[in-house]
Amino acid sequence: xxxxxxxxxxxxxxxxxxxxxxxxxxxxxxxxxxxxxxxxxxxxxxxxxxxxxxxxxxxxxxxxxxxxxxxxxxxxxxxxxxxxxxxxxxxxxxxxxxxxxxxxxxxxxxxxxxxxxxxxxxxxxxxxxxxxxxxxxxxxxxxxxxxxxxxxxxxxxxxx
Numbered sequence: 001x002x003x004x005x006x007x008x009x010x011x012x013x014x015x016x017x018x019x020x021x022x023x024x025x026x027x028x029x030x031x032x033x034x035x036x037x038x039x040x041x042x043x044x045x046x047x048x049x050x051x052x053x054x055x056x057x058x059x060x061x062x063x064x065x066x067x068x069x070x071x072x073x074x075x076x077x078x079x080x081x082x083x084x085x086x087x088x089x090x091x092x093x094x095x096x097x098x099x100x101x102x103x104x105x106x107x108x109x110x111x112x113x114x115x116x117x118x119x120x121x122x123x124x125x126x127x128x129x130x131x132x133x134x135x136x137x138x139x140x141x142x143x144x145x146x147x148x149x150x151x152x153x154x155x156x157x158x159x160x
Contacts, residue, residue: 024061024074026053037061037076046076058090060120071095071122080122086110092136094119094154099128115143117156126156 024037029048036048046053052064059074063082070082071090086098100113116128117136132144140151140159151159 024056024076026055026061035063037072046072054089058093058120060090060095062087062089062095069097071120073120079120080118085113088133088135090120092139092154094125094136094141096133096135096141097124097128098133117141125154126152 023040024045025040026035027038027048028035032048034048035050035053036044037046037053039045050063050065052062053072054062056074060079061072061074063070063072063078065082067085068082069084069087070078071080071087073079084097084099085101088096094117096115097118098110098113098115101110102112103109104111114128115130115133116124117126117133119125130143130145131147132149134142136154139154143150143152153159
């Protein structure tokens, strides 16, 4: 639960944040209320077509439309169409994604569903099967499967 809360808070706070290594910054259209991306000169690179757009990490930005999350790359190309119920940031080349989660307003966190990982092409590299999933750091991520917490490598195998 802690990991899901942290991921949720990071996504909520990242709307106006940009990272130095990236050149695109999310913006909200003043009239229409949709989000897109501008470059560091203020030029619109991705038209404001999304209900939400997050800051880029590792060259990938989280976008939200129709209750689903997807990703754009640093050129503004939609790499992963919004199809996940929740998605984290990219770290170590992978992003945690969720199918079946619902946001609980009272607890202010994502609940339920199963987690897996995708790469920057949108390929599911670790099956959606975990109850919780943390970010990858130094080639490993902390996950929960049926109440058992452990580390996995980038292939999804448990690290002993």
